[in-house]
Amino acid sequence: MRRMNLRRGLNILWARPSDPSSNDTRLTGHGAGKTTFCRMIRYILDEATFGTADFRDAFNDTERNGFRNGWALGEVILGGEQWLVGRPLGRVGYQSFAKRNGAITDPFPEHPTNIGYSDYQTALDEAVFGRMKLRTLSGSGNRLEWQWLLGWLSRDQEAHYRSLLEWRHSDSDHQTGEVSFTDRENLVRLVLGLVDKDEQDILRRHAEKAKDHEDSVREKTRVDFLNKRNRERLEALLQQQVAAPNEPVLRQAIEARIKTEENSTDPVTAAATFDAELDRLSEIAASRESEWKIARVVLLNLIARLPKKERDLRNARQEATDAEQQDAIRVMHPFKNYCSQPLSRAWREKCPLADDRPTDEQVDKVLRATLEAVKNKDEEIGQLENQIGIQENLVSEKRDLWQQARKDVTDLRTRRDETLNNLHAPRQRAADLRAAFADYQKSCQEFSDLADKITGLEREKRQLDNQLIPFVANHDRLVQTFGRIFDHFVQYTMRGNVNGTVEFSGKGIEPRVRDHARRDSPAIKVAKFVEFDLSALFFTLATGEGFHPQFLLHDSPRESDLDPGLYRSLFLAVQELETADHSGFQYIVTTTEPPPEEVNRAPWRLEPVLDARSGATRFLGVDL
Numbered sequence: 001m002r003r004m005n006l007r008r009g010l011n012i013l014w015a016r017p018s019d020p021s022s023n024d025t026r027l028t029g030h031g032a033g034k035t036t037f038c039r040m041i042r043y044i045l046d047e048a049t050f051g052t053a054d055f056r057d058a059f060n061d062t063e064r065n066g067f068r069n070g071w072a073l074g075e076v077i078l079g080g081e082q083w084l085v086g087r088p089l090g091r092v093g094y095q096s097f098a099k100r101n102g103a104i105t106d107p108f109p110e111h112p113t114n115i116g117y118s119d120y121q122t123a124l125d126e127a128v129f130g131r132m133k134l135r136t137l138s139g140s141g142n143r144l145e146w147q148w149l150l151g152w153l154s155r156d157q158e159a160h161y162r163s164l165l166e167w168r169h170s171d172s173d174h175q176t177g178e179v180s181f182t183d184r185e186n187l188v189r190l191v192l193g194l195v196d197k198d199e200q201d202i203l204r205r206h207a208e209k210a211k212d213h214e215d216s217v218r219e220k221t222r223v224d225f226l227n228k229r230n231r232e233r234l235e236a237l238l239q240q241q242v243a244a245p246n247e248p249v250l251r252q253a254i255e256a257r258i259k260t261e262e263n264s265t266d267p268v269t270a271a272a273t274f275d276a277e278l279d280r281l282s283e284i285a286a287s288r289e290s291e292w293k294i295a296r297v298v299l300l301n302l303i304a305r306l307p308k309k310e311r312d313l314r315n316a317r318q319e320a321t322d323a324e325q326q327d328a329i330r331v332m333h334p335f336k337n338y339c340s341q342p343l344s345r346a347w348r349e350k351c352p353l354a355d356d357r358p359t360d361e362q363v364d365k366v367l368r369a370t371l372e373a374v375k376n377k378d379e380e381i382g383q384l385e386n387q388i389g390i391q392e393n394l395v396s397e398k399r400d401l402w403q404q405a406r407k408d409v410t411d412l413r414t415r416r417d418e419t420l421n422n423l424h425a426p427r428q429r430a431a432d433l434r435a436a437f438a439d440y441q442k443s444c445q446e447f448s449d450l451a452d453k454i455t456g457l458e459r460e461k462r463q464l465d466n467q468l469i470p471f472v473a474n475h476d477r478l479v480q481t482f483g484r485i486f487d488h489f490v491q492y493t494m495r496g497n498v499n500g501t502v503e504f505s506g507k508g509i510e511p512r513v514r515d516h517a518r519r520d521s522p523a524i525k526v527a528k529f530v531e532f533d534l535s536a537l538f539f540t541l542a543t544g545e546g547f548h549p550q551f552l553l554h555d556s557p558r559e560s561d562l563d564p565g566l567y568r569s570l571f572l573a574v575q576e577l578e579t580a581d582h583s584g585f586q587y588i589v590t591t592t593e594p595p596p597e598e599v600n601r602a603p604w605r606l607e608p609v610l611d612a613r614s615g616a617t618r619f620l621g622v623d624l
Contacts, residue, residue, distance in 0.1 A: 001070070001620050003104075004037070004606055006588065009578040012571065012599060013037055013590040015610040032610035033619020034590035035157045038555040041588065042154050043087050044074035046121060046146065048175040050089060058624040060091050065624060069094065071112075073104050076120075078127040083120050086112055132547045134190060134197045138204045139182030144190060147176040152187065152533075154553035161526045161557055164509060182207075185508050192536060193546035194478055194504060199471045206464045213457040220450040227443035234436045237429070245441040254437050261430035274416035281412060285405035292398035299391040302384065309384055313377040320370040478546075479504055482539050486511060489531040492576075493569040500528065502535075527566055530557045534570070534587070538577060541585055550585035558593050568596040575599050 004013075015032035036051060043050035050056070050072060059070065070089035075082055084102025088094035097112045098120030125146055129135060135144040151167040151174075158169035165184040168174050179187070189195045195203070234242050238257065243250050339346070339353070346353070483502050490500030490513055503510045511528045533552055540548035558567045574587050575598065595605060608617065615623035 001622065006586070006606065007603055008584065008586055010571065010574045010599060010604045011586065011588040011606055012595050012604050013588070013606045013610065014595055014600070015590070015592050015612070017592050017594070030592065030612060032612040032617070034592075034610065035555055037619050038154060038157070038553055038588075038590060040072050041074070041553060042150065043072055044076060044085050045150060045154075046124060047150060048147075049173055050087065052171070052173045055624075056089075056091075059089060061624070065622060071108075075102075075104055076124075078123045079130075081123070083123065085117075085120060088112075128549045129547065132190070134195060137183040137190075138186045138195075138207055139180050141204075142183065144187060148179050148183075148187060149191065149549075151176065151179070152184075152191075153549070153551055155533075155555065155557075157555040161529050164511065164529050164532060181508075188509060188536070189504070191547050192478070192482060192539060194475060196471055196474075199468065199475075202464055202467050206461060206468075209457050209461050209464065213454060213461065216450055216454050216457065220447065220454065223443060223446045223450060227440070227447050230436065230440040230443045234433075234440050237433050237436055242440070245437070245444050254433060258430040258433055261426040261433070271416070271420055274412070274419070278409065278412055278416065281405065281409045285402065285409050288398065288402040288405045292395065292402045295391065295395045295398045299388065299395050302388045302391055306381070306384055306388065309377070309381045313374070313381055316370065316373045316377045320367075320374050475504075481543055481545070482535060485539050485542070486531060486535040489535055489570075489573055490528070492573045493527065493531065493566055495569075500531070502532070523563065523566075526557060527570075530554060530570060534574065537585055537587065552585075552587045554587075554589040556590050556592060558591065564593055567593055571595055571599050571604075575604065 013034060015030070015034050036055070039047075039049075039051050051059070059065070060068070068090060071094075072087045072089055074085050076085050077083075082101055082103070084099040084104065084106060086097045088096065094112055095114035096117045097109070097114055098116040099106070100116065100119065100123075128146055128149065129144070132144075136142070137144055155161065155167050156169045156172045156174065158171040159166050160169075165181060165188070167184070168176065168179075186195070231242060238253070245251075339351075341351075479502070483500075486502050487500045490498055494513070494515070496515065498513065498515045501512050501514070503512065511532045513524055513528050533554070536546075536548055537550055537552050540546040541550050557570075571589070578585075594600060599605065610619055611617035615621065
């Protein structure tokens with residue numbers, strides 16, 4: 001898709017900007033593939049991914065792009081030895097491989113495997129850190145890894161050069177893990193050789209003491225607030241100002257007040273008297289409750305009998321009504337075929353049905369009996385209702401007696417609680433006073449212990465500072481040398497009465513630019529961050545100090561209102577150092593701004609010049 005030939009020294013990948021007078025797109029310099037080019041280099045150098053998730057999905061969209069199983073191949077020189085490195089660009093199915101002494105012109109393997117890639121990773125680690133005796137980051141205690149150093153050597157375009165130590169941004173989907181600010185700052189010091197192993201141990205101990213000191217000072221503020229609150233509470237209870245808790249006069253006053261309060265009342269005797277009376281009233285209430293429940297059960301039984309009595313009365317009345325109707329039928333002709341002959345005649349005539357008919361006397365007897373039964377049932381219901389009324393009165397009376405007994409118990413308990421509360425108040429005041437004094441003593445002791453601890457930590461920090469003194473001379477020499485290199489870049493690029501300095505302090509690393517006064521605009525910040533990175537590269541190259549791998553990759557570092565002249569002078573500064581017999585480095589930079597004429601040609605400018613107006617002139621040669 002694209003083959004790029006890079007070299008030692010300065011390498012410029014230019015994406016041609018749009019022509020303001022043309023009607024073509026104004027985005028020709030953007031979206032041409034500069035960042036993709038940088039991500040592929042980072043991928044070859046063992047970074048986890050070759051682009052964002054969206055870019056990887058677009059690259060592997062076979063239906064749109066018509067290709068699959070892409071590969072990134074690169075020749076990497078490690079300590080004078082060449083490696084052919086292959087990284088798969090497809091989603092699944094292939095693994096990275098590496099071949100010692102291999103070249104891109106070698107036949108591509110039909111079935112690439114991961115053989116040799118772990119050896120390449122080992123060689124990469126050895127080439128970068130082989131001389132470094134100290135690889136422990138002071139902030140976390142983790143071992144310095146190549147992926148983290150690569151973050152500094154190849155800043156994310158998404159980070160926009162906002163900070164000297166802000167190298168990676170979550171939007172780039174770099175997948176190399178987060179590194180704390182403290183570890184990033186310490187990484188720079190380690191690479192520049194500004195930290196000795198013994199010095200690192202002291203710095204780590206110093207950092208621990210400093211953190212403990214900071215936490216203790218913060219805790220002292222909290223305990224001081226708590227102590228003041230406890231003192232105010234104690235003063236409110238005593239109604240007087242109090243001194244330190246170990247003052248004998250204060251302790252005697254509190255003990256005397258507690259003794260007076262505790263001996264002023266006798267709640268135990270009062271409680272016993274109330275409890276005896278409560279027991280007696282409770283027994284009365286329980287007895288009256290039982291009487292009410294028994295009377296209520298009797299009432300319910302009487303009420304339960306009433307429906308049956310009423311049902312029997314209804315049945316008796318129905319029987320009486322039926323008997324009267326039958327007697328009337330005997331003397332009437334209510335329907336067809338009714339026999340109206342007297343029973344005596346029916347017998348004389350020997351009617352076969354006459355024997356089944358009752359006599360008049362029998363009929364009268366039955367009628368009288370049914371009427372008597374109705375009367376008796378009616379009287380029984382009246383008696384039962386009278387009994388129910390009497391029992392209801394009794395139940396009401398028993399309930400009133402029980403409720404009154406229960407009220408007597410409740411009233412006595414209320415009086416008991418009020419009385420005992422009043423009797424316990426002095427003892428509660430004594431308990432509150434004792435607790436408040438104990439809290440005041442405790443918080444005062446905590447405050448005193450923290451003050452002693454802080455004093456001790458400050459003493460230990462001063463001792464550690466003294467132990468760092470032997471390292472200061474060499475450290476100052478290296479810092480001054482680095483500062484002179486940084487100042488050279490600043491003066492070369494900014495001209496005039498401008499100078500640059502770098503401060504390495506306990507609070508961090510601060511490159512500064514001064515032109516009669518300190519300059520710190522957004523554009524100047526970007527320039528000084530780029531100049532700092534270049535200074536770090538040439539510091540190791542020119543002096544042999546430190547452990548910089550002399551590789552640097554900047555993706556479109558021009559930001560904000562950075563002056564084009566200042567920006568272009570950075571390229572010329574690198575070119576000048578390259579020609580001054582210091583070509584043992586590689587600086588790769590992408591740009592939309594046209595490079596200076598002096599380097600806008602081979603061998604410094606890479607081919608081809610990118611252009612976003614067509615797929616063929618983009619970095620990958622296609623529109624994804």
